[in-house]
Amino acid sequence: MHFQLDPDTVAYRDEVRRHLAQAMTPEFEERIYRTGVSHDDDFAKGLVDEGYFAPRWPVEFGGQNRGAWDEQVLREELMRTDAPMYLSETTRMVASIIRAVGTPTMKDRILGGAMKGDITIALGFTEPECGSDVAAATTRAVRDGDFWIINGSKMFTTNGHIADYVFLLARTSPDKPKHKGLTMFLVPLDSDGFEAQGVWTLSGERTNITFYSDVRISDEWRIGDVDAGWHVLGMSLQDEHASGWGPHITRLLHHVEQWAATTPAEDGSPQLTKTDVRRRIARVAMEDEVSRLLLRRCIWMTETGQTPFAEGPMSKVFSTEALVRASQDIAEMVGPDGVRSYFEPTAPEGGRFEHLMRFSLGTTIYAGTSEVQRSIIAQRGLGLPR
Numbered sequence: 001m002h003f004q005l006d007p008d009t010v011a012y013r014d015e016v017r018r019h020l021a022q023a024m025t026p027e028f029e030e031r032i033y034r035t036g037v038s039h040d041d042d043f044a045k046g047l048v049d050e051g052y053f054a055p056r057w058p059v060e061f062g063g064q065n066r067g068a069w070d071e072q073v074l075r076e077e078l079m080r081t082d083a084p085m086y087l088s089e090t091t092r093m094v095a096s097i098i099r100a101v102g103t104p105t106m107k108d109r110i111l112g113g114a115m116k117g118d119i120t121i122a123l124g125f126t127e128p129e130c131g132s133d134v135a136a137a138t139t140r141a142v143r144d145g146d147f148w149i150i151n152g153s154k155m156f157t158t159n160g161h162i163a164d165y166v167f168l169l170a171r172t173s174p175d176k177p178k179h180k181g182l183t184m185f186l187v188p189l190d191s192d193g194f195e196a197q198g199v200w201t202l203s204g205e206r207t208n209i210t211f212y213s214d215v216r217i218s219d220e221w222r223i224g225d226v227d228a229g230w231h232v233l234g235m236s237l238q239d240e241h242a243s244g245w246g247p248h249i250t251r252l253l254h255h256v257e258q259w260a261a262t263t264p265a266e267d268g269s270p271q272l273t274k275t276d277v278r279r280r281i282a283r284v285a286m287e288d289e290v291s292r293l294l295l296r297r298c299i300w301m302t303e304t305g306q307t308p309f310a311e312g313p314m315s316k317v318f319s320t321e322a323l324v325r326a327s328q329d330i331a332e333m334v335g336p337d338g339v340r341s342y343f344e345p346t347a348p349e350g351g352r353f354e355h356l357m358r359f360s361l362g363t364t365i366y367a368g369t370s371e372v373q374r375s376i377i378a379q380r381g382l383g384l385p386r
């Protein structure tokens, strides 16, 4: 087992870095920050043009046949630069599921457009009354000949106000056990009866509560068999749970190193010379390294034919909780200036310390909360009972 990148992957990573350095201008970053929307059409199309949308996909589907490590460094760089990539990620995730289980008609309609950046897809799993226990979904889809009538509401449908479709979890058989009465649909968001209302999180991210009032869609928009939704959904949850957030720690480390090298302490010498500063920065560096290795272990396992059932959640829990720890520790060290916000010209490192502290909290919630991830580790990794 080795986690060093080979020279080709390093060259690919450098290419990605060059592209992002050009695309992520300060003006662009500020616009993204002000809207709170984790997507920008031109930026996403730029990724598509460079072949960065789904580099691992086969060439015949518009990919580049690249390996898992190339895809991994791409994801690391996008996260490290805080690029607005969430809608591209959810689109790619759902496109992969359609590629695996979609009908030929669905593949024809969606895959080409998604690969060109012309079609985007948001995720509609969570409801106002259920998130972790997502199988308790109550949004109903009732069959009406060749159509389905959908009624209900979903919480946290991030990008639901701008996406073309939502990958929707709906209850089709309320009389069956909860995991066995669910079906997945791809709902066109220009359908009558759909509405998205903005919700802003602590970190300023825009997400949505979405309403479905007699939304009528053709059966052609069903993904997988009727009542087989839990299986189809599992394909995307596995993808989400195997994530790691370490590159945001790398970002924090970069900013704090820069701050320490350029900011004088009370005696006039750089902060970098102070023991407490060095101690805290070293701690962030260690957690950054462990987060990276835990994530790369998942890639290595996937590459060698293993499924990181417990290792994915380990990577997610560790990296997100380390990000919370590290961002709070650094804000405390920087002092009152550290909580100056993004728009204040005098904020150190452009206000990244304050923003990272707020941003970090959400990372322990979405894609499965820390508590839920710990249960998965206990059951699937350690074989403990439910």
Ligand SMILES: Cc1cc2nc3c(=O)[nH]c(=O)nc-3n(C[C@H](O)[C@H](O)[C@H](O)COP(=O)(O)OP(=O)(O)OC[C@H]3O[C@@H](n4cnc5c(N)ncnc54)[C@H](O)[C@@H]3O)c2cc1C
Binding pocket: 122, 123, 124, 125, 126, 127, 128, 129, 130, 131, 132, 133, 155, 156, 157, 158, 159, 201, 205, 207, 362, 365, 366, 367, 368, 369, 370, 371, 372, 375
């Ligand atoms: C910014 C943001 C973006 C999001 N984007 C999307 C999106 O695009 N699409 C989408 O569908 N969802 C999205 N989500 C929803 C996210 O997946 C849920 O918030 C998450 O799954 C938790 O569900 P919940 O909020 O209903 O909390 P709950 O499930 O109600 O949990 C509340 C608390 O109870 C704990 N808890 C719950 N069950 C257990 C258990 N069995 N054992 C121990 N503790 C437990 C949780 O850990 C948590 O601390 C997003 C969330 C956020 C914050």
